[in-house]
Every structure is written in structure tokens, then in C-alpha cells.
Amino acid sequence: MRLENIVWEARDPRRLGSFWAAALDADPLTDEADLFDARVRVADEVFLDLCFPRVAEPSHSRSRLHPDLRGVRQAEVVEHLLGLGAVHADVGQGDESWVVLADPEGNPFCVMDEREVFRDSGPIAALPMQSADPDRDARFWASIIGWVPCPSSGDMPALRHPAGVGPLLELCPEAGPKVGKNRLHVNVRPTGDDDLVDQLPAMGACPVGGDTDLPWRVFTDPSGNEFCVLDA
Template sequence: MATRLVQISMQARDNSAVGRFWAEALGWKVTGDKGAETNVEPEGFSYPDAAAVCVDVIGVPEPKTVKNRVHVDLATTSAAHQAELVARLTDLGATPADVGQGDVPWTVLADPEGNEFCVLEPREIYRDTGPMAAVVVDCADPRAMARFWGEAMDWTVHEVSDDRAALRSAAGVGPYLEFLRSSDPKTVWNRVHPDLRPYAGDDQAAEVARLQALGATRVDVGGDMAWTVLADPEGNEFCVLTPL
């Protein structure tokens, strides 16, 4: 059995507005916008596909209170493209964000509800990822996260060090999933989290049991849902969706 990262779930007080922002930011489309859920995918995309990690914005009443432990990095192809993208995103409602980054070549912004993200300077490693270069998770131990997530998914581990770990779909397409060392403790539910989906024909309950055997723990969020909420060994929540 195996599973894969298919989307990130992002909480927002106004899911429609935040969904529209991210559709514009990524050059994608809002493919669904009903009630408390807004779906953002590349135009003409056949979900799920390793070529992209989609964005699912979920409406919640709670405001954002702390720096997100999970964020998106956007790719650029040149210094001019980076400057143009920052300017366009600012026009769309993004604002500069100070997360203690200091003097760095990338630009840290926040979406209209304060969700931090980075507009990276051109990097060869991200030349073929599409607009989303990486989904980045703060963690205490990148090596341990690489071990867990490398077994949790059928993605390939590309880099492991004391400070950083990176995984990517075995198909060699789409964004990376990266873990960066951080000393900041986790204090609240992550407003941005990964959603994993088993493959068609696999058994969701068996996949959940396999992930728990690897070190995941079940998170009780109440209610009767089609998905299961787990947390990785450092407490970062993620959902196991139904097979597709």
C-alpha cells in the first residue's frame, strides 16, 4: 500500500476570498466554491495528479493567531519574474511579512488573512515544479520527518540533513515537500496541513493503520467524516482521504 500528497488544506475565515487569491497567485482556477470549501486547481487539471498539489480552502470562524508551521514557496524563473510576481501579489492583497528571515534573497509575504508564503529567487531545483515550488513544514528534526514521511508516502527522499529534508513525487514532477529545522514549538492546530490520498483499490482503514504503525497518532476532531485526521510524530496534523 501507499499514499501520496494531493492537496494542502488551508483554513480561512473567508474561504472564497482566500481561494480567489491563491488561484490568482498560482495562475490556477477556482474549480469549486460551495459553502465552507473552495477548491483551487490548475486549469484543465485531472485530479489527482502528481504534477500539482492542489489547494483546498476551508472556512473556519477562528482567526489566525500565530505564524503558520506549514507554508507554500512559489517558484520564479528570473530576478525580473520574482519582482513582477511580488508586485502582482501585493496588488492582489498580499502584505510583507517578517518571520525573522533577515536579509535573504527571497521575499516573505502573507495572503489577505495573514498566511505566510515565500516568493523564491530563481533556483535550478525548482525549474520544473510549476508555480508551487514546495510545501514547507517547520520541524524540530528533519531527519526524523524524512524517515516518517518517506515511508508514509510513495514519494522519493531527495535530501536529508540536520537542517533540511526534501521529498518529491517519484514521477519527478510537481512541488517538493520540505522540512526545515525550527526551534519554535507547535502551540495550535496547523491552519495549513497536507491531505494524503490512497490509490484507487486500496483500503483507507488499512492505510490509516499502516501510518499509525509508522508513528502517526489519531486526532479526534469530532463528527462523522469520510476522512481520518492523523498527526505525524511531531504533532503536525494531516488528513487521510478516501482512495481515488
């Protein structure tokens, strides 16, 4: 499978999607009343799509997934983002080397200081995901999306596209048990003759909901983080 999308629940897809497209220099794909999509191209065959579907009431739970942006010139990146509509945020980070901001709908994200592990990441340095068992969940995600272990920005397991480019998927020890629904999640898409979908429960994923006519199926990973499996 391919990790294809990062999805933000949005009250105003055009406003939120336009912010992130400008922040990440992403190419808009769709601009509809209820959906905004944009693409971050990292390499010829490596990309991530940013999806902003309209949701009447986005989750109020603290998200266990957020983007860390690459800050080659951190202060300049922060000023650019503030000019686009971001604001400073305090999530209890204390005196750290990264800067925490929130997007126009209040979703927190970080602007990282420059590090060697981010050299080929593109504009998104990492996708930290909270986990009840980081080593277990790193194995789970590696088996699904085919990403490989790599050095992380801290003391945590991390995965990266086998081409060695794009953001890190970092599995971070959770701050506490998962409560409610994540406001951000990822989507994966089967490729070729992929038959992993039916194997996901045996690998530790849990199906969410029954059969639907939607072109995706919802699962949670072993730590309860939602993700969707799109049609091939």
C-alpha cells in the first residue's frame, strides 16, 4: 500500500486548505465547496496529498497526529506562516528548539529547527504519531506501507519511504490513552495486486463501522489511531 493522504477535518475546506497549500507550496488539485485537495511533490514518484473535507463539527479531541514542518531558516519560516494566518500556540512544549503554531482552525503543528535527518524530507519534516507501543506500531506501519526504519529526530522509532525522501513517520510514546477521534489521520491506497486489506485485522488493525457504499474503509491501528484504506 501507499501512504497517500494526510486528512484534516475542516469547517471551511477552502480556507484551511488554501493555508496549507501556501504553507507547503503544494499544488491545488480540487477546490470544491466541501473538499479542498492539494499535492506536495517530494520526488518524481513520491508525493503526499493534503485533503480537507468539510465536517460539520470537527473532533474536539487532542489530535495524536500532526505535521512537523522543515525550518531551514526557522525564524523566516515562522514569520511566513504567521503572515498566512497561523498563530503561536502553547501545548506545554516548554523551552524547546522547535516552534509550535496553530493553523486557522486551531490545529497545532511544529516548525522544526534544521537537522540532518530532515535533509531530503521536503516541506514536511515529519509526521509524529502517538503510540501506546512505538516499536510495535512501527512494525505495523512498515508492514502496511512498505516504509523502512530510519534515524528519527529524537529517541523514537521512525520510518521513511524506501526512496530515502519525504517526511519521517515517527512513532512517539503517547501522552495518555486515546480519547475520542483524531482530527487528523492518514489514508493509504492499495497498489498493484495488493491483498493486505483483508489481512489488516490479523496484523492488529481494527475495522470501524460496517459495510458502506463509500470508496474507502476505516480502520484503527493497534494504538487506536484512525486511518482509511482507499479503493485501489
